[in-house]
Amino acid sequence: MRIKAIQGIKDSEKIRLKFMLNNMNENKVFLNASLNFKKRKEKEEFLRNLQKRYTNYRLAWSNNLKTSIKEKLFGYKFEKKKLMPLCIDIEIAALCDLVCPFCFRQHIITPDKIMDEKLFYRIIDQCSELGVPSIKLNWRGEPLLHPKLPEFISYAKKKGILEVIMNTNAVTLNTKLAKKIIKSGLDLLIYSFDGGDKKTYEKMRIGRFKKNSFENVYKNIVNFKKVKKQTGSKFPLTKIQMILTKENSKIKNNFFKLFKNIVDDISVKAYTERGGKLVDIDEKILKKIKRKFGNKNDYKNFNHWKDIKDNIYISNKRLQCEQIFQRMLISYNGQVSMCCYDWGNMHPIGYLDKEAFLNNKKDYLEVEKKIKLGKKGFTKYMDGAIMPQTSFEIPKKVETLYQIWNGKILNDVRKKHIEKKINDVEICKKCAFKETYEWIKLDKI
Secondary structure, three states: OOHHHOOOOOHHHHHHHHHHHHOHHHOHHHHHHHOOOOOHHHHHHHHHHHHHHHHHHHHHHHHHHHHHHHHOOOOHHHHHOOOOOOEEEEOOEOOOOEOOOOOHHHOEOOOOOEOOHHHHHHHHHHHHHHOOOEEEOOOOOOHHHOOOHHHHHHHHHHOOOOEEEEEEOOOOOOHHHHHHHHHHOOOEEEEEOOOOOHHHHHHHOOEOOOOOOHHHHHHHHHHHHHHHHHHOOOOOEEEEEEEEOOOOHHHHHHHHHHHOOOOOEEEEEEOOEEEEEHHHOOHHHHHHHHHHHOOOOOHHHOEEEEOOOOOEEEEOOEOOOOHHHOEEEEOOOOEEEOOOOOOOOOOOOEEOOOOOOOOHHHHHHHHHHHHHHOOOOOOOOOOOOEOOOOOOOOOOOOOOHHHHHOOHHHHHHHHHHHOOOHHHOHHHHOOOOHHHEOOEEHHHO
């Protein structure tokens, strides 16, 4: 299948698409299934179907939103169309061994817990039944801290999950664990590494319980490539990304030099400082905006953000969000959220497990208490964190992923987005996801 012939795929995604299609014969889903095939033609047909399925999955990432808006798909129409989640984010570990200054964990309390393995297997079983093509083993924590990580990946691949993705800080990615992860069949490994040298990295990536070392993490990433070569495996595809801030922007080129021969793909994403409503900024700027848009606009309710060069962007137009048509997120205890920006799980849309949720409030309060007492790993960088404003109510009933995905809560949100009444949704009107706004650079006004 020629990549150039595939329309609708962003250039940044073509590396991943090409890799997956060209190496589908080494995907664990294919290898596991091919054991049952006796004829060559059966294997070839199955392989072609997997390639087609993966291509359709990547295309749907942008097309599902367009189709839903155009055809006004929500409620029974959405369910009838059989648009299943493209990716399920599973928080196998809610704890992290770093305290990065720019991370949300320094502002809002999150639990230090890992997912029960029985719950994980039940989630994967449901994903498999729905035909979910992709899972991501992250949300608010570091997945390497779960002792069952390799087993979790293996199980997902056995159940037919086409692409298993994981983000990691690579702090504990030693040789032993690297071998297990490669053997498990992980498809995409994304490193988070902020800084092109020791000084900037260790300023951005601070150890929570013990000092974090630039040399150690860099060694782990280099070593992973060596281990993968030794095993003869092409999987996982490796990608490294850096959040571009004022602190590390000057050494961006160093970052590329460090990893250009170590990983398959390198990405730099700009950190953006969301300022919220325009009432937060200078009166002179407000007057300038007012002259541009006139009194008919409630310009003080415009949103704005700043880039690392302090350029200001403003917006009075919301865009429909792709998240609610593509994915769901499952916390360590089975609580389901519709958005990765719901850090405190303040807007649950369903529950997969009642027993696991019973201790939810306790889990948050434990962290809050440790912060107040100044326990190791809960000092200095976390003492400004606040409790999320949620009810912590025990669910009245447990539902399946299918029921939650096609349920009233999520479909009501889809309806609001399609009808451009986005600000009527509590979590959406305060959204920090800048891709859901139409921005105008201030100097163009």
